[in-house]
Amino acid sequence: MTSFRVRPATTADVWAIQILVEPLVNERILLGKDLVVFYEAVQEFRVAVAPDGRVIGCGALHVMWHDLAEVRTLAVASEWLGKGVGHVLLEHIERDAHTLGLQRLFCLTFETAFFTRHGFEPVNEELVDPAVFAQLSLSPDEGVAEFLDLSRVKPNTLGNTRMLKRL
Ligand SMILES: CC(=O)SCCNC(=O)CCNC(=O)[C@H](O)C(C)(C)COP(=O)(O)OP(=O)(O)OC[C@H]1O[C@@H](n2cnc3c(N)ncnc32)[C@H](O)[C@@H]1OP(=O)(O)O
Secondary structure (H helix, E strand, O other): OOOOEEEEOOHHHHHHHHHHHHHHHHOOOOOOOOHHHHHHOHHHEEEEEOOOOOEEEEEEEEEEEOOEEEEEEEEEOHHHOOOOHHHHHHHHHHHHHHHOOOOEEEEEEOOHHHHHHOOOEEOOOOOOOHHHHHHHOOOOOHHHHHHHOOHHHHHHHOOOEEEEEEO
């Protein structure tokens, strides 16, 4: 049986995370981030680790508002796809979201079948009221700009589906 475990990321995992996501960034599946941004976000990340210690998957939870967070940078190494790694990472991320008191999980993805099977539904409507929208637009975070669907980031999100899960 293939075994792996999921644990909080440490700074020692950051290079491996960047290497894991690089091909997906090149394919414009995931948003590219500078190394410094990964270090700054290290507490948001969980990693899946093979028995030999290699990082084979990652995923992050980015809090945006008191009830709302985004699942980010969920990625599994190609040789480990279809073995439940993504499923377990998402379970951990959802558990973290519960612990933080969040009620809604957003994601922007091409992997609609995977997220649908995990209780996410496509959304077209605005997910925040105008006052919260105004606050979120002050964020320097590119992912938040994508959540808000700001015109300057629209080229990044072409073909992605906006999905939401109520926890
Ligand atoms: C919010 C964002 O980050 S959006 C970006 C999402 N990521 C990407 O698009 C990057 C490219 N894609 C990937 O890296 C992967 O395809 C992911 C992360 C979407 C899914 O990762 P995987 O590890 O392959 O997912 P996982 O194995 O859990 O599920 C896929 C299928 O494998 C099968 N599977 C095999 N073994 C198992 C197991 N032990 N447990 C669960 N499912 C299993 C299931 O049939 C499952 O089917 P389902 O989708 O109907 O549940």
